[in-house]
Amino acid sequence: xxxxxxxxxxxxxxxxxxxxxxxIGLAARDLPELRAEGLPPYLGDGWARVLGAVxxxxxxxxxxxxxxxxxxxxxxxxAADGALVPVPPPGRxxxxxxxxxxxxxxxxxxx
Numbered sequence: 001x002x003x004x005x006x007x008x009x010x011x012x013x014x015x016x017x018x019x020x021x022x023x024i025g026l027a028a029r030d031l032p033e034l035r036a037e038g039l040p041p042y043l044g045d046g047w048a049r050v051l052g053a054v055x056x057x058x059x060x061x062x063x064x065x066x067x068x069x070x071x072x073x074x075x076x077x078x079a080a081d082g083a084l085v086p087v088p089p090p091g092r093x094x095x096x097x098x099x100x101x102x103x104x105x106x107x108x109x110x111x
Contacts, residue, residue: 007029008055009023009025010022010024010048010052011024014041017037017038018039019037019038019043019044019047020036020038020039021035021037021044022035022036022083023035023051023055026055026058026059029059031058031062032058032064032082032084033084034051034055034058034085035079036085037085040095043098046101046105047102049102049106050086050101051086054068068101068105069105073088074088074089074101075087075089
């Protein structure tokens with residue numbers, strides 16, 4: 001898997017609807033940047049790690065992963081600026097899915 005840790009940064013800012021996280025650096029590889037918006041503050045660290053995991057897989061394969069781990073599905077919506085926005089599989093509640101992804105990928109977050 002490609003190590004993009006020195007080339008891709010995940011930055012965030014607070015917005016009126018919650019945290020906004022985005023990658024910077026994937027476009028230099030002709031790949032779409034990633035973005036998550038409207039995150040509750042308590043999921044900020046976890047979702048920064050999720051975006052990092054997606055960025056590594058995207059850089060390694062050129063395609064965003066459909067599954068982050070066995071049984072942890074992820075979809076994507078294209079933003080107007082070309083960024084990819086992770087979204088839940090059809091029928092899943094966004095807020096519940098976001099919590100579930102963090103807890104399933106990083107069980108230590110339960111503490």
